[in-house]
Amino acid sequence: MEKIKNQTFPSKTITEWKTIAETSLKGKTIEALDSITYENIILKPLYSLHDEQPVSVYPGGSDFRRGIYPLGYITNEWKIAQHLTYQTAEELEENFLHAFEKGQSAISFEVSKNLFETNKSFSNVIAKLFSQYPFAINAKDFQSGFLDLLKKIADREGSADKISGYIGSDPIAQFVEEEFISEEFFNEWVKNIQQSNEKFSNLQTILIDTVPYHNGGANAVQELGIAMAVGVYYLEKIQGTGMELEEILEKMIFQFAIGGNFFMEIAKLRAARVLWRRITDAYGVKGDACGMHIAAETSSFTKTVNDPYVNLLRAGNEAFAAVIGGVQYLHVNSFDNLTGSTLFSERIARNTQLLLKEEAHLKKVIDPAGGSWYVEELTNQLAEKAWRYFQQIEANSGILEVLKSNWLQRDIAAVYEKKNKDIQTRNHSIVGTNVYANLNEMVPEKKRLKKKPYFVGVDTSLIKIEAIPQRRLAEPFEELRIKANQLAKKTAGHLPLVGMICLGELKQHKARLDFMKGFLAAGGIKTQESMPILTVENARQFVSEQPFKYFCFCGTNDQYEMVGHEILTILIAEYPERIFYFAGLPEKEKQTQWKDEGIKQFIHIKSNCYEILAEILNDLEVSSVEETKA
Template identity: 40%
Template sequence: MSTNHKDLKQQSFPTYSMDEWMTAVNNSLKNKSMDALYSNTYENIRLKPLYSSEDLDFTNIDQYSGSRLRIRGFDSPGDQPKTWRIAQKIKRQDWAEVKKILKRALENGQDSLSFDVDYLENVDDVNFSELNNQNVPYFLLTKHHFHLLLKKALEVEQSHSFGIIAMDLISCNLHQGKLEADSPPILENWSLQVLRAHRELPNIKTILIDTTPFHNGGANAVQELALALAEAIFYIEHMRNKDWEPSQVAKKLVFHFGIGGNFFMEVAKLRAFRALWTTVARAYGISPYEDRVVVSAETSTFTKTVLDPYVNMLRSGNEAFSAIIGGIDYLHVSPYDEIFHENGEFSARIARNTQLILQEEAHLKRIVDPAGGSYYIESLTNELVEKAWELFQKIDALGGIVEGLKSGWIQNDINQVLNKRLLDVETRKHSVIGANVYANPSEQISYTNTKNEKTGGTIIPITSVRIAQAFENLRERAHEMKLQGKKLCAGLICLGELKDYKSRADFVTGVLATGGITTDWGHNFRSFEEIKEFISTTKFPYYCICGTDDMYKDYAMKIGEWVQENYPAIKIDISGKFTREQMDSYCKRGISDSIYLHQNMVQKITSLLNLWEV
């Protein structure tokens, strides 16, 4: 039977009202509340289970890029740049190596001259003329070598010099507790370099607003946006003292963001930024023809792990995708091994090719703001704009970003969010694959020194954190114990049939694996004598009983009492969540503790590893 395509074109889905949808959901939830479908983000935004046209005011939505608040993009249709620039940051200590790798990268898809300037040991040897970088922009963000880089750029033909050579005096040394923007001599020297570059390198953007230290310190999207605006105000006001108009400052601005793992939030963050910056620009009288600023991004180090590092490829791919959908001009995708050693050729190639795939195979270079019109993303964008503007006003009331950092108010605000994030990882409310879930205890790991630099500064530092560090520390501790010849293996006392204990045994096995502890399952125990034989034969320092609650009533207390009498050094837990009264009765009969969902696993594993150190 042939298909009538004309009829298919006339087909449509039936339209349902929100009330009809809620009725269907309530029927499927049965005894659960509708509240179970709502969730809260770290930005204090309450996410709904369904968004519709009723959530939007269509009269206040940008219809195309370059209009109103620039939410859909700075550039008008027809004026769009070809695509974003691939700005993979080469990380090597020797200039000769950087030069060789960068030349090869430029031949294989990279289209920006980018390397980690501050990682170089022989930065004085940098010679841009050796790169033959005509028509390739600089993308050089530095904390320590701003003056030197500008000097090096002046040594080549000026007509070839364009792009970004920039430094952020506010955020560059926050990890050390130093606020360079509060030092008049440093600020004055920086200003002189900006003014000189404006005269002699007019096509170089020099004023960086780098929010990645805040992002990698645990800040949420609202905080990143508000701090970006507060930094912009600081630089505009400072350069006014040098007789610069706000529009002149805007032409030199580069906003640099870290991109985390919450896909839709990161898309909305970049869209919200354009609305917020446009609002500030209008307040300063910057015309719509002069308010276009460069937005660059890099994938987060906060989300990356030493454990199961190949998963970092997937994380970076997700983050890169959201950055591109949100709208950026330059992008660095972190290689999967970036956090624990210099990029290998393989990891650097995969990171660069991630961007090339998104450009050439996903065709993202051919579209503008594909998220526009999404009820969810438009609503999220609007909420970020409102909350970020409110926080920006609070920072401004403190006297601006410098005063906010000097008082510690900003650091405290970020730390509150960071502590929530870390607690959610430790209790496994937030999953980190390979670290707190689906861990491989036998994995060979290249551990890295995660100690922070000494501060010696005058303000509270904002240090870079990685979300899985606590579990990495546990695994490193377990690794060192194994090197000492200790066998980290726990016994599982599995009661009854497989269906009775498997779910709890799997759960306990997964939890212990996050601390590098393997498990030996004692299967299908149906008598107390079998259990005693298993314990007497294996003599592990730790066992966990897995089964049904009814089986615990028959066996748990007997096992606890027998072990307490015969092997007092052995610790016995049960799997499951119980009331305080129930646990008190178990503990009185030799049971030490329990393992259950949303328990603080870092604290739990730490206490268990102590058993093998005795």
């Protein structure tokens, strides 16, 4: 044991590591391991002491990248702010009592109109809770009514100073979702902020909500640049009401959605504080007012309807990143949120945060990411790119003008298209959706939210803009699965089928057969594989016995050349209505021959999975309609 303790290892240089790494790469350079993010940041395979960046000595100092409190969560734990579901005010009260008993630490729910219709019941619920717990609510267009209600309760009980947390609203985020900019609504919102400031000294009311941009497909640089632009816009507008600059800053809270790129999301939150400190410095503000307060929620953009239990892993990863990044409030979406959460799934979501606090001990560690070569380098690159993006918005006359001109919408849409292309070609995997799809699962119908537009018919100062669609990455493939299930209903419950012409013995065709099974399953299409096909007669018999239209050849390159051409030629001649695919990508000079012989398309690892599956399903849908008419 003593010998083991005293054992040392010789230090190695970066050059030596590169030499060994390039040997294992079989001739490729180490740069081949670089990857580029949607933020156009190049990620290296290794970060070392040479990448060390100067950082704050402690959290709560310098640029606030390490957090806004010197002792982090040891003295100021983040609040578990799960958005509770309910139907009535009475049910909301019951759910709150249960949730607080089980670890909830903030009053959080989606405000709805029916709560105000039962004003007395709702008042009773709020009156029982606000002196013990802070609020964590994005009230949207109900903010004014909510604050009026709180004023009545506070006047009745003389407890305005006990109301804390945030009941925020971001008019610009609402404009983005509802396709209109309303000057009248915005002016009323500014007045409401000013009035509530006089009444509620400990309540934050100015929300900068980047979630709609995130759900539209924005990258981290865009989210940060937009957050800064909106924050500056609100500073300028509200400052004219007579509120002091420090007062306005203390009323602000930023809301971010946390996506699936773990380290990028950590760096995003750290960079946000760096940027906001840079802005407050420009305004000449010093002290605690420069610190950015952050509310976060796990992303809905990354979640799926299919195989929903994988959402547990996604949400856990995102919640972990949020906490490491240093948030003050956190909501974790339940794994079945898209189809309607249950008490079980809501408990699991809440317990995710409790695990991070109690089992991962994150409430006991001050800035665990601090000093990481990779995280600090990523933070700096994000901050600089986002700063330039913010300046670009300002150079185009500010956040409202870039929305009116549709510049921002187009820029976010361009990033979404890149993400969507990676999903369609399966360069980016969504487990249970575009890879490892489970065709036997019973998928409940996605809940459809019908929100009545707030501004239409209410406001006369409307300016029409292009909305930023609220999307999810998995939706295109989910729509394919829906279409496949609809086709199955027309065929006695049988999902669409593609026949697999398996050339040679099992070991010769298995690799490509397995690839095709996974490829087709992403669109809800099953496979029917043949016995090992060694002769033309074997293939003819298999195809003649199957009622379906599509077939795919699976085998080795040698098998394709030995028997594939002959089999394809005969099958095309005898069954001209059948369509044949080819698993794999032949050498370029051989592709023309296969195409001339009748192969419709080569399916391989770089194929656009979505486009191929959509084409098959659309054709089958048309065929089923024609059969029905006949």
